[in-house]
Amino acid sequence: MNRIAQRFETLQENKQAAFIPFITGGDPTLPVSEDIAVALGDVGADVIEYGVPFTDPVGDGPVIQEASLRALQHGVTLRSILGSVERIRKRSDVPLLLFTYYNPIFVYGEAAFARDAAAAGVDGVLCVDLPPDNAQEYRDAMRTHGVSTVFLAAPTSTDERLARIGAACDTFVYYISRLGVTGERAALTRNLHAAVDRVRTCTGKPVAVGFGISTPEQARQVAAIAEGVVVGSAIVRVIAEANGAPDTSQRAAAFAATLANAINPDISHQVSS
Amino acid sequence: MKKYANSSTTREKHPWPDIHGRYGRYGGQYVPETLMYALGELETAYGDAANDAAFQEQLADYQHHYVGRPTPLYHAQRITEHLGGAQVYFKREDLAHTGAHKINNALGQCLLAKRMGKPRVIAETGAGQHGVATATAAALLGLDCEVYMGAEDMDRQRLNVFRMRLMGAKVVAVDAGSRTLKDAINEALRDWAANVEHTHYVLGTVHGPHPFPMICRDFQAVIGRETRAQLTEAVGRLPNMMIACVGGGSNAIGLFFDFLGDDSVTMVGVEAGGIEMAPGMHAARFAGGSLGMLQGAVSYVLQDENGLIGNTHSVSAGLDYASVGPEHAHCFDTKRIEYTSASDEEALEAFQLCSRLEGIIPALESAHAIAEVIKRAPGMAANDIIVMNMSGRGDKDVQHAARFIAPEEDV
Numbered sequence: 001m002n003r004i005a006q007r008f009e010t011l012q013e014n015k016q017a018a019f020i021p022f023i024t025g026g027d028p029t030l031p032v033s034e035d036i037a038v039a040l041g042d043v044g045a046d047v048i049e050y051g052v053p054f055t056d057p058v059g060d061g062p063v064i065q066e067a068s069l070r071a072l073q074h075g076v077t078l079r080s081i082l083g084s085v086e087r088i089r090k091r092s093d094v095p096l097l098l099f100t101y102y103n104p105i106f107v108y109g110e111a112a113f114a115r116d117a118a119a120a121g122v123d124g125v126l127c128v129d130l131p132p133d134n135a136q137e138y139r140d141a142m143r144t145h146g147v148s149t150v151f152l153a154a155p156t157s158t159d160e161r162l163a164r165i166g167a168a169c170d171t172f173v174y175y176i177s178r179l180g181v182t183g184e185r186a187a188l189t190r191n192l193h194a195a196v197d198r199v200r201t202c203t204g205k206p207v208a209v210g211f212g213i214s215t216p217e218q219a220r221q222v223a224a225i226a227e228g229v230v231v232g233s234a235i236v237r238v239i240a241e242a243n244g245a246p247d248t249s250q251r252a253a254a255f256a257a258t259l260a261n262a263i264n265p266d267i268s269h270q271v272s273s
Numbered sequence: 274m275k276k277y278a279n280s281s282t283t284r285e286k287h288p289w290p291d292i293h294g295r296y297g298r299y300g301g302q303y304v305p306e307t308l309m310y311a312l313g314e315l316e317t318a319y320g321d322a323a324n325d326a327a328f329q330e331q332l333a334d335y336q337h338h339y340v341g342r343p344t345p346l347y348h349a350q351r352i353t354e355h356l357g358g359a360q361v362y363f364k365r366e367d368l369a370h371t372g373a374h375k376i377n378n379a380l381g382q383c384l385l386a387k388r389m390g391k392p393r394v395i396a397e398t399g400a401g402q403h404g405v406a407t408a409t410a411a412a413l414l415g416l417d418c419e420v421y422m423g424a425e426d427m428d429r430q431r432l433n434v435f436r437m438r439l440m441g442a443k444v445v446a447v448d449a450g451s452r453t454l455k456d457a458i459n460e461a462l463r464d465w466a467a468n469v470e471h472t473h474y475v476l477g478t479v480h481g482p483h484p485f486p487m488i489c490r491d492f493q494a495v496i497g498r499e500t501r502a503q504l505t506e507a508v509g510r511l512p513n514m515m516i517a518c519v520g521g522g523s524n525a526i527g528l529f530f531d532f533l534g535d536d537s538v539t540m541v542g543v544e545a546g547g548i549e550m551a552p553g554m555h556a557a558r559f560a561g562g563s564l565g566m567l568q569g570a571v572s573y574v575l576q577d578e579n580g581l582i583g584n585t586h587s588v589s590a591g592l593d594y595a596s597v598g599p600e601h602a603h604c605f606d607t608k609r610i611e612y613t614s615a616s617d618e619e620a621l622e623a624f625q626l627c628s629r630l631e632g633i634i635p636a637l638e639s640a641h642a643i644a645e646v647i648k649r650a651p652g653m654a655a656n657d658i659i660v661m662n663m664s665g666r667g668d669k670d671v672q673h674a675a676r677f678i679a680p681e682e683d684v
Binding site for chain 2: 054055056057058059061065072077078079102103104105106107108128129130131133134151152153154155156157158161165176179180181
């Protein structure tokens with residue numbers, strides 16, 4: 001069984017929410033990103049979103065745009081991200097979801113990519129700019145190789161679209177809690193509870209909420225109403241502020257532990273030294 | 274001129290886009306989910322407007338009394354004589370209000386925005402002409418307007434930045450990436466995703482997610498319809514060849530579309546050859562690009578083997594873009610339209626020749642098309658006809674061109 005599906009099943013049995021941190025692969029370097037991914041798994045990440053850097057990240061705010069640019073500057077590509085996943089896989093069993101734009105996969109070839117991603121140990125893929133309407137071949141390719149597909153749902157998605165999105169998602173739906181791009185926000189969207197309920201009802205799938213969640217308090221609030229909590233820019237910012245220091249992965253893990261504690265307070269989340 | 278209006282067979286022979294917004298294998302809708310609703314809303318609103326006589330009448334009225342349409346079809350006799358071959362005609366889009374064809378689409382889309390009840394419009398701009406056109410239409414219709422422009426382009430086109438601000442638009446410098454058109458589109462898409470409920474994105478060319486390539490084409494197709502009527506009236510027949518520059522490709526599609534079904538008409542699209550045919554030194558997508566998806570549509574894209582988008586270069590900001598409209602990509606595959614390129618140097622030479630011989634200073638974009646006229650006309654018969662789209666006027670480019678043509682003079 002796919003690691004993401006397995007993890008969601010266990011979490012649901014225990015009535016816990018998934019903690020899903022995002023990092024950009026290759027920021028500051030691929031080896032450090034791999035250390036961070038392993039460390040995040042150790043402090044309680046249920047799924048790690050591993051960002052594939054792209055030249056034109058239309059769905060991202062400044063923090064992740066800049067991380068993407070830093071990674072591109074030392075030559076990180078979709079191919080080298082797969083190599084990186086392979087190395088993480090040797091050190092950790094944490095479920096890995098690639099968070100990417102469509103063009104690198106399109107150019108790689110959907111079938112070849114699905115095969116190589118599965119072989120590297122990728123558990124799922126989320127393509128920011130690929131709505132399910134244009135994704136039939138992509139989904140078929142991923143399914144053939146047991147790679148889970150996750151699609152975005154938005155506040156502007158109609159009930160009818162949500163049903164289509166739900167059908168295209170294998171394990172969970174990623175709900176963008178606000179209009180706009182990725183980034184930290186001072187406050188959560190009002191009526192988030194009702195919005196998440198609508199998405200769950202229409203898609204028939206567990207709902208992870210992302211875009212704009214940056215503090216343990218916000219993470220705790222979202223964990224109470226959704227099946228998963230995604231935190232991206234806030235973690236990427238901690239990594240950026242470490243500015244390549246030798247303890248970058250420890251700093252990221254320490255911050256992630258505060259989020260993991262807020263989401264599932266009953267489990268111990270400790271940073272290993 | 275009405276009697277000629279129905280002689281185009283384009284719609285029968287070229288039934289694109291299909292219901293999925295595709296032109297053959299190209300086009301489609303590749304955007305974050307947040308924008309899918311807005312694209313659907315736009316498609317519905319456009320479909321309604323296209324069938325609404327009152328809307329069409331209002332558009333035609335503005336086109337005539339405000340934009341100054343029909344623009345002249347001008348027989349460029351001195352260039353014709355100089356080149357010593359085919360008769361050269363210019364379709365004078367440079368004489369449309371704001372100085373380029375961009376107003377045709379901007380006005381149409383701003384009217385649509387009003388119809389959808391959206392009080393704010395945003396736009397991207399490269400050379401500044403689409404930004405100016407959108408700022409103009411927004412001022413005319415009382416809409417709030419914000420224009421995203423690459424920081425490098427702002428430097429190349431300072432005059433247009435001032436024009437937009439004069440008309441009440443806010444111009445936002447985009448410092449990301451290559452700081453040109455592509456990055457301005459990214460930023461406009463981000464703005465749209467955040468403000469989609471009350472904002473319409475006036476995309477300026479026949480690119481982006483469906484239905485933009487179709488809407489922009491339809492609003493620009495007036496260029497070709499007028500040309501057919503004007504040429505029939507002047508000489509009683511169709512042209513042998515049509516030439517237009519291709520950045521995203523809206524002025525080219527605008528001129529060509531009505532004639533796509535007329536097999537006797539050769540069509541040539543001219544891309545920016547830049548400095549040389551090496552990665553990052555040009556913007557010739559058909560010569561140096563490959564199948565890819567950028568900013569909403571599958572098309573030809575200048576990119577590396579990893580699907581990362583390449584840098585581009587052109588002396589003309591309006592042609593400096595890594596992809597090309599999906600309908601052009603389809604017409605490239607079917608060979609209905611021929612594509613070639615003109616280098617910076619050839620464009621600058623054509624820019625000067627046209628100014629000197631015709632007293633018309635062309636936009637640097639249009640100068641690429643003139644460079645192709647210079648190559649083609651001498652080899653054609655004296656009774657052959659070339660129609661070239663003078664897509665914009667060069668006033669905006671004078672300062673920039675002077676840096677290359679007369680670097681010692683302080684313009």
